[in-house]
Amino acid sequence: MILPFRKKKPSAREADADKNEASKPQPAISRWRRALNRTRAAFGTLLRDLAGAEVEVTDRFYEDLMDTLVLADFGAELAEQTVEKLRREAAEHGYIQAQQVRGLLAEHLIAMLEEPLAQQSPQLVHPAKVSVILVAGVNGTGKTTLLAKLAKRLMAGGISCVAAAADTFRAAAVEQLEIWGERVGFRVISGRPQADPASVVFDAVKHALANDVHTVLIDTAGRLQTKHNLMEELAKIGRAAVKVAGEEKLHQTNLLVLDATTGQNAVSQAKLFSEAVSLTGIVLNKLDGSARGGVIFAVVTACGAPVLFAGVGETADDLLDFDAHEFVSNLLG
Structure with missing residues (x-):
């Protein structure tokens, strides 16, 4: 009888070496x-x-x-x-x-x-203004994780951040954001359950101004709404930020987070959100788990916004600056 080949079990030292090698930052x-x-x-x-x-x-x-x-x-x-x-x-x-x-x-x-x-030529943050980054998208696209990844990147560059927990409708949304805040090191401003999201944003921008915090990242609810309701809610959030800081002192960017695994559904989402708010850019999340990354071409064509980042994992470091040449080169093999 021929026995199947079995790999020798690695020693503790070899296992540690493999683990350390896997944890090293990999080239983009x-x-x-x-x-x-x-x-x-x-x-x-x-x-x-x-x-x-x-x-x-x-x-x-x-x-x-x-x-x-x-x-x-x-x-x-x-x-x-x-x-x-x-x-x-x-x-x-x-x-x-x-x-x-x-x-x-x-x-x-x-x-x-x-x-x-x-x-x-989008600018995520402004050096001389309070920067507000609104993170939008439907449920399950990974908005909260994306917010944490952005916060870590900005803070690593010396830019202070605070997060506004404007998703006041989803159960445990605030807790999830607070866990990320503890891991990465940013404060979370929240309100009571079912509170008006705009009031949370108001408080967060007010906190940023009072404490010399440069950037406010807004975690929004991920409900699929009608176009009218979506426009009203996002516009109200924007007005709340302007009301505190003043239009001259505020720099706002709007990011739409899409799930690469959803295929053509991502296109309809991009159309809806681009009609509701002026999109600064797209974040293509869960790219590493999808065979449908080609949808990004239809998304960009549909909404006219550029792709700025790609989420390629669950940790706070798994965020890549989008590079069209690298994307296409690796897509085509």
């Missing part, structure tokens, strides 16, 4: 590659099979390419627009090999992600 490039493992497996593999070295461009090639983009959560309309643009550009360049069209696709995808950033 390798983190991008790991984060996109699932999406690349679903999308990149299909594209590599489609655009092999010897494959010639035909009508069937473009049809298959459009199917591949739809499977990657581009959405049918954006997939069709993308393929038609590639078809025109390939004809203009005289390209007849699929690998050449693949190169055009990479350029086009990078441009789609970089264009909103070039148009808006």
